[in-house]
Amino acid sequence: MDKRLNDAIEYIRSCDIQPQDGLPENLFLMISGLVPLVNVDLLVTNSRGQLLLSRRNDRFFEKSWHIPGGCLRYGDSFAKRITETAERELRAKVSFDEQPLAVRNVWRGANASQEHPNERGQNIAILFACRLPEDYQIENFGKQEDEDGYLKWFDTLPVDFMKIQHVYDDCLKKWRIEG
Numbered sequence: 001m002d003k004r005l006n007d008a009i010e011y012i013r014s015c016d017i018q019p020q021d022g023l024p025e026n027l028f029l030m031i032s033g034l035v036p037l038v039n040v041d042l043l044v045t046n047s048r049g050q051l052l053l054s055r056r057n058d059r060f061f062e063k064s065w066h067i068p069g070g071c072l073r074y075g076d077s078f079a080k081r082i083t084e085t086a087e088r089e090l091r092a093k094v095s096f097d098e099q100p101l102a103v104r105n106v107w108r109g110a111n112a113s114q115e116h117p118n119e120r121g122q123n124i125a126i127l128f129a130c131r132l133p134e135d136y137q138i139e140n141f142g143k144q145e146d147e148d149g150y151l152k153w154f155d156t157l158p159v160d161f162m163k164i165q166h167v168y169d170d171c172l173k174k175w176r177i178e179g
Contacts, residue, residue, distance in 0.1 A: 013079050019074035028071075033118035036105070040081045041069035042130045043171065044094065046153065052132070054089060056162060057149040059122040060111065063146065064160040065154070069125070082128055089141060090151065093129040102127040104167040125158060127168055 017023060022107045023031070031037070035044045044052040053065040070085035086094040106125045110117035169176070
């Protein structure tokens, strides 16, 4: 193996990275361009049959609405990642079904507009049905609707629903508008 690669591996090992705490962003992105990462997605609904979506507005994915989710970290159970993702993104505790609704290979492919086109190009996504407490109220803390992380309830999928999450279309039939 190339000496520079071995040196880089040894350097990374010497950095005292605690993978259960999450990787430094630059290392996470590099790894995501080499191997697919595992992601849990939270299909959150309320008693009115609405779907909770979050605004995505970053350099990796088009400005769109998406199902909230997060990547598994070393040592995580699905339950831990679902719980921590809900607390971080929804600022709430959720109950969830332990059996996933779907497991999908999500392939965005290379993004030529990025310095490293394969970053965030593929993941294995596991969709879980989740429920919030009945008294849950969205708190967007002054964010505008076009800002990353803005939460909103939907009766139907918005036109700008994230393209790669259409891998879940069979699970989202209830919210699709035909036409």
